[in-house]
Amino acid sequence: xxxKIKQIETFGNFxxxxxxxxTEQRNEVLKALVASGKHTSVDELYLGIKTKMPxxxxxxxxxxxxxxxxxxxxxxxxxxxxxxxxxxxKDVGDHHDHLICTHCGRLEEFFNSxxxxxxxxxxxxxxxxxxxxxxxIYGFCRQCQLKEHKTNERID
Amino acid sequence: xxxKIKQIETFGNFxxxxxxxxTEQRNEVLKALVASGKHTSVDELYLGIKTKMPxxxxxxxxxxxxxxxxxxxxxxxxxxxxxxxxxxxKDVGDHHDHLICTHCGRLEEFFNSxxxxxxxxxxxxxxxxxxxxxxxIYGFCRQCQLKEHKTNERID
DNA sequence: TTGATAACGATAATCATTATCAATAAGGTG
DNA sequence: CACCTTATTGATAATGATTATCGTTATCAA
Numbered sequence: 001x002x003x004k005i006k007q008i009e010t011f012g013n014f015x016x017x018x019x020x021x022x023t024e025q026r027n028e029v030l031k032a033l034v035a036s037g038k039h040t041s042v043d044e045l046y047l048g049i050k051t052k053m054p055x056x057x058x059x060x061x062x063x064x065x066x067x068x069x070x071x072x073x074x075x076x077x078x079x080x081x082x083x084x085x086x087x088x089x090k091d092v093g094d095h096h097d098h099l100i101c102t103h104c105g106r107l108e109e110f111f112n113s114x115x116x117x118x119x120x121x122x123x124x125x126x127x128x129x130x131x132x133x134x135x136x137i138y139g140f141c142r143q144c145q146l147k148e149h150k151t152n153e154r155i156d
Numbered sequence: 157x158x159x160k161i162k163q164i165e166t167f168g169n170f171x172x173x174x175x176x177x178x179t180e181q182r183n184e185v186l187k188a189l190v191a192s193g194k195h196t197s198v199d200e201l202y203l204g205i206k207t208k209m210p211x212x213x214x215x216x217x218x219x220x221x222x223x224x225x226x227x228x229x230x231x232x233x234x235x236x237x238x239x240x241x242x243x244x245x246k247d248v249g250d251h252h253d254h255l256i257c258t259h260c261g262r263l264e265e266f267f268n269s270x271x272x273x274x275x276x277x278x279x280x281x282x283x284x285x286x287x288x289x290x291x292x293i294y295g296f297c298r299q300c301q302l303k304e305h306k307t308n309e310r311i312d
Numbered sequence: 313t314t315g316a317t318a319a320c321g322a323t324a325a326t327c328a329t330t331a332t333c334a335a336t337a338a339g340g341t342g
Numbered sequence: 343c344a345c346c347t348t349a350t351t352g353a354t355a356a357t358g359a360t361t362a363t364c365g366t367t368a369t370c371a372a
Contacts, residue, residue, distance in 0.1 A: 019318095021369050059321070059361080123255060135275075137284065213351065
């Protein structure tokens with residue numbers, strides 16, 4: 001077991017560069033996130049890691065997910081007041097936007113380079129030097145369009 | 157005093173259509189938001205309204221700001237874990253996106269129809285029927301680019 | 313090996329927002 | 343107008359994810 005993951009080394013280099021220490025917990029959080037392969041809540045990761053490392057604390061998982069985001073290996077998805085979701089990036093610099101169904105909560109990713117270029121252009125026109133962005137498009141997914149014919153969307 | 161604002165009537169119609177009651181508090185919240193003419197926090201609106209209506213409660217301001225959003229007369233801006241900001245829309249259906257300076261917090265609005273169209277197209281390709289979206293572009297504004305020459309910001 | 317201290321685990325604190333609930337008032341009805 | 347139903351209010355407690363705190367533990371450079 002304990003298959004080596006290429007991200008472990010990247011993370012290690014990041015920790016070195018920041019003069020931060022390497023710990024079992026940090027590796028476990030990274031491995032759990034990569035293994036999940038999806039948008040995952042802190043709770044789910046916490047419970048998963050607890051089976052291998054029963055002593056780990058919730059705050060440690062939170063702290064180290066934030067650290068992974070700083071390292072560029074993970075990304076936080078935060079929508080409104082909902083709890084944060086985290087996901088591992090396939091590569092540093094990987095990026096995508098989100099389509100969110102307001103009816104069933106389905107979350108779909110997309111990437112469109114035309115859109116990226118256009119945003120770059122718009123920011124430049126306003127004198128901004130853009131670093132990153134967050135685009136969420138809300139609507140009804142295909143399934144919910146079929147199932148529901150009312151359009152009286154109500155969010156609360 | 158009490159200059160009539162055209163939004164009062166629109167809001168009244170909305171309340172009628174939803175079989176909700178017209179109250180002094182609802183009008184005051186709407187008027188305060190329109191008068192502020194900017195992105196305003198609940199606290200600021202609450203304190204402002206309190207000078208004219210000392211008995212109003214914080215929860216009432218919160219509730220009615222949400223209601224104004226439902227009516228289409230206002231919009232909520234929520235970034236990360238920060239407290240919500242609200243702004244009056246000039247017209248129902250008015251929409252814009254945001255450029256946010258990660259250094260000084262400057263918030264700038266923009267609207268680009270090409271961008272809107274492209275998003276519509278992308279959503280349709282994925283089978284989504286889009287209702288609204290939220291785009292935030294983070295980076296350095298012009299002033300902060302001049303002041304700061306370090307580029308130690310993380311890109312994702 | 314060891315000392316300084318970063319990181320940990322457990323838990324309390326934070327803080328914007330939401331829920332609760334008794335009192336009030338909107339607005340329809342007679 | 344007086345009455346009644348109940349939506350809305352104001353005050354405050356509850357919520358809940360996240361962050362801060364703090365004593366203990368573990369990393370790692372010397």
